[in-house]
Amino acid sequence: MTDRRIATSLGPAVGAEIDAALAPVDAELTRRYPGDPGTRQPVHTVYVPADALTAGTVRSWGDRALAALDEHAPDAGAFAAAVGLPDRLAEPVHHRVRAKLESEPVEDLRIDFEDGYRGRTDAEEDADAARAALLVARAYEDGTAAPYTGIRTKCLEPAVRARAVRTLDVFLTGLMAAGGLPGGLVLTLPKVSFAEQAAAFARLLGAFEETHGLPAGRIGFEIQIETSQSILAADGTATVARMIDAADGRATGLHYGTFDYSAALGIGPAHQRSDHPAADHAKAVMQVAAAGTGVRVSDGSANLLPTGPTARVHEAWRLHYGLVRRALARAYHQGWDIHPGQLPTRYAAVFAHYREDLERTAARLAAYADPERRADGGGVLDEPATARALGAHLLRGLDCGALDAGEVARLTGLSRAELTGFARPPRGVVDPER
Helix, strand or coil: CCCCCCCCCCCHHHHHHHHHHHHHHHHHHHHHCCCCCCCCCCCEEEEEEHHHCCCCHHHHHHHHHHHHHHHHCCCHHHHHHHHCCCHHHHHHHHHHHHHHHHHCCCCEEEEECCCCCCCCCHHHHHHHHHHHHHHHHHHHHHCCCCCEEEEECCCCCCCCHHHHHHHHHHHHHHHHHCCCCCCCEEEEECCCCCHHHHHHHHHHHHHHHHHHCCCCCCCCEEEEECCHHHCCCCCCCCHHHHHHHHCCCCEEEEEECHHHHHHHCCCCHHHCCCCCHHHHHHHHHHHHHHCCCCCEEECCCCCCCCCCCHHHHHHHHHHHHHHHHHHHHCCCCCEEECCHHHHHHHHHHHHHHHHCCHHHHHHHHHHHHCHHHHHHCCCCCCCHHHHHHHHHHHHHHHHHCCCCHHHHHHHHCCCHHHHHHHHCCCCCCCCCCC
16 A cells, blocks of 8 residues: 655656666676676686696696695694694695595696697697597596686687687587587687687687587687787777677686786786786786676786795795785685696685685674674674675685585575575575565
8 A cells, every 4th residue: 555645756657768768778787797607616727738638637736736745744734834824724724625635636627739838730739639628528427527627729819820720629529529518618718919809719619519509609718818908908998898798708717817918018027926016907907897797807827836845845835825815815716726736725725715714704694694683793784795795705615625515504504505695696686685
């Protein structure tokens, strides 16, 4: 029943007119900004030259990482001291790192046909692409594959364009012949400088799908940001935003290339790091361009390798651990690892990030989930957007193994499905509990 004491002046025709005027905007927002896809995001990408790939590559990386721990930090206290872990996290993080290296050492494997793969004839690259397809297919069949696996082709610049297209074709065709494309397939296109290159790669994938009767849009790809032109175009616009649009819904990630991008700006080798101000600027532009689109941002790599005597290994570990923690604080939830010795510090940094404030994070979400307790979230009054961030934070911790489902459920009182409801509410639903 309408309260007669409440008066309005505008008739329903005005609202209908506004709806009609904004309908194209509503549709464009839905198309361009669908939100996070709700799938697992790997915490890293491991790059392996295509000619070095074997059926045992993933397990070998885990074993070599465990051997590095045994040699240079044989117990929790030694590892914590080496990387700077607080005492209260030493045991739980060390335990989880070892368990991760034993069960799932690599979350995302990229078989490299670009910078890490040089001096090969066309015949050799054809053979390596075909062999990679067969090894990937077998790994998914026998359960030894990383959750995500794929290749990085050469770029689409004129000198190597035909080779990039052929390698992609050989690899994908080989997968189809071996049983089809795996669910964790990921492709990476490097050195993208113009939106038209992303559009061309999208058309190439569309042609492959059509040839094999695959659903349109089945194959996505990551765009590697390695040139100054990919951040700022000649007309002053942000090229990376145009790349996402040009990919026509196929872009899944933006990966920062630390060393190519730094060199493109004239930064000397001694200062080519992911925490350089130029790197921060590039990733900030990437982050804003990708926000809401469902395209995820990945940090780059560290090139100080943990090899040699223990003192040098510890130096490299501390650097890597610090860079990963810094990236996570800036919401870059993924990065590159280029040596097995970096896996212990990758996982130590990730696990510490999710465990160090677990009780506080869980308490805030638990309070928010109970409308009667929202004003008592441990001294913090959270809004729906923060509740989404709290839920997403816990889900990422669960996905990578930093957190256990039982402890999160105990601390929040929420199931994984309920966590997902907070982290990824349907579009247009501001607060799933309201």
